[in-house]
Amino acid sequence: MGGYGFYVWSSYIIFFVTISYVFIVNLMKLNEKKKKLINLEKHSDQSS
Amino acid sequence: MYLKLKKSYFDVLDRFTPFLIIMTIVSFIIGSYFALYGSPPDYIQGDSMRIMYVHVPSAWWALMSYSVLAVSCTIWFITRNPFFNLIAKSIAPIGAVFTLIALVTGSIWGKPTWGVWWVWDARLTSMLLLFFLYLAYIFLWQAISNKDLASKISAALAMIGFINVPIIKFSVDWWNTLHQPASISKLSSPSIDESMLIPLFIMAFASLCFLITMFSVRLRIEFIESRISRLRQKIYD
Amino acid sequence: MTSPVKKRLIKFLLSLIVLAISILIIVYNLRDNIVYFYSPSELQDLNTSDVRILRLGGLVSTGSIQSETNGIHRFKINDGNEEISVKFEGILPNLFAEDKGVVVEGKYIKDELFIALKVLAKHDENYMPPEVIDSLKQTGNWQGE
Numbered sequence: 170m171g172g173y174g175f176y177v178w179s180s181y182i183i184f185f186v187t188i189s190y191v192f193i194v195n196l197m198k199l200n201e202k203k204k205k206l207i208n209l210e211k212h213s214d215q216s217s
Numbered sequence: 218m219y220l221k222l223k224k225s226y227f228d229v230l231d232r233f234t235p236f237l238i239i240m241t242i243v244s245f246i247i248g249s250y251f252a253l254y255g256s257p258p259d260y261i262q263g264d265s266m267r268i269m270y271v272h273v274p275s276a277w278w279a280l281m282s283y284s285v286l287a288v289s290c291t292i293w294f295i296t297r298n299p300f301f302n303l304i305a306k307s308i309a310p311i312g313a314v315f316t317l318i319a320l321v322t323g324s325i326w327g328k329p330t331w332g333v334w335w336v337w338d339a340r341l342t343s344m345l346l347l348f349f350l351y352l353a354y355i356f357l358w359q360a361i362s363n364k365d366l367a368s369k370i371s372a373a374l375a376m377i378g379f380i381n382v383p384i385i386k387f388s389v390d391w392w393n394t395l396h397q398p399a400s401i402s403k404l405s406s407p408s409i410d411e412s413m414l415i416p417l418f419i420m421a422f423a424s425l426c427f428l429i430t431m432f433s434v435r436l437r438i439e440f441i442e443s444r445i446s447r448l449r450q451k452i453y454d
Numbered sequence: 455m456t457s458p459v460k461k462r463l464i465k466f467l468l469s470l471i472v473l474a475i476s477i478l479i480i481v482y483n484l485r486d487n488i489v490y491f492y493s494p495s496e497l498q499d500l501n502t503s504d505v506r507i508l509r510l511g512g513l514v515s516t517g518s519i520q521s522e523t524n525g526i527h528r529f530k531i532n533d534g535n536e537e538i539s540v541k542f543e544g545i546l547p548n549l550f551a552e553d554k555g556v557v558v559e560g561k562y563i564k565d566e567l568f569i570a571l572k573v574l575a576k577h578d579e580n581y582m583p584p585e586v587i588d589s590l591k592q593t594g595n596w597q598g599e
Binding site for chain 2: 172173174176177179180181183184187195196198199203205206209210212
């Protein structure tokens with residue numbers, strides 16, 4: 170990388186780590202919300 | 218006013234997600250290969266210009282996301298259709314992440330090229346302002362518990378903040394900035410060689426795939442959240 | 455179109471016009487302050503009696519770089535019309551070269567000398583592999599500096 174290795178690799182690592190982190194966090198949040206919704210739907214069926 | 222959207226529309230998104238994820242990963246692998254190995258270094262900057270392949274697409278999609286945010290806030294403001302609120306709330310954090318990536322990778326590129334990590338020229342300052350606009354939009358939603366009020370204030374902020382988008386785009390043409398002018402928008406003699414355009418476009422496509430994947434995931438989160446709060450009201454009222 | 459929607463649309467358009475006008479006024483009045491650096495011509499037109507720190511940008515003149523052993527560098531910056539001599543003590547950035555863009559930060563003193571405290575290399579918008587530049591130069595089609 171002709172002396173620029175540190176800069177190039179660190180920017181690619183920052184890029185991919187950030188987007189992977191964002192992806193995983195949101196996917197976990199989606200599954201959590203899905204479970205919550207199913208529980209609530211059960212609850213509202215029982216109460217009605 | 219309640220959401221008129223059916224749950225089944227969002228189930229379609231569920232089925233598309235694996236396809237979108239595969240598209241994102243494959244195009245990132247191909248793009249990274251061309252960006253890091255399959256393309257020549259620049260004649261002045263050498264290999265440090267490879268940072269451009271992650272920096273420039275991030276900046277493009279950060280600006281595009283803000284345009285989507287501002288337009289959907291405007292449509293919500295006029296029609297009060299809550300679906301556009303969901304779009305705006307879903308895209309804001311993704312745009313904020315792209316803006317942050319553009320700022321950080323730009324800074325890493327600036328050090329070996331300009332000799333400094335950061336300067337307060339018009340392009341860099343307006344890009345930092347874009348990041349703060351995204352943050353303000355996200356925090357307003359969290360800070361104001363009255364959802365109707367939160368919608369109005371955050372929509373107003375998003376609409377006023379849109380002024381910043383053309384300022385970012387044209388800052389390099391209007392004022393003397395340390396940041397160089399755009400290389401792609403010029404139709405005359407190409408400022409970027411073809412061998413460097415290929416990795417740039419593949420990385421831009423991959424980043425767009427990632428944006429769409431994240432948008433579909435976040436849209437479902439927002440949709441489920443709105444259903445949860447509606448169900449809660451029904452149960453406890 | 456229902457009437458509340460129409461009302462909001464009119465309100466929106468009205469506030470848009472007001473906002474656009476006010477932004478135009480602000481940007482028009484700020485235009486000199488947003489400038490990150492001055493060109494040599496602009497700098498010579500400025501009132502240079504004040505000694506505030508400012509920035510000067512342009513191309514490094516061909517054959518003007520003189521580096522002394524004690525880390526003092528002298529070079530000239532031009533914009534095609536005017537030329538200003540610059541003195542700088544320190545380490546120059548890697549991309550600093552003749553006929554390339556540069557922005558220096560420091561004080562402009564009389565006798566057309568600029569004492570730079572900081573030197574930033576300004577990159578242009580061209581991205582080319584070295585082989586392409588060589589072939590362009592051979593065929594005489596290279597339009598860069």
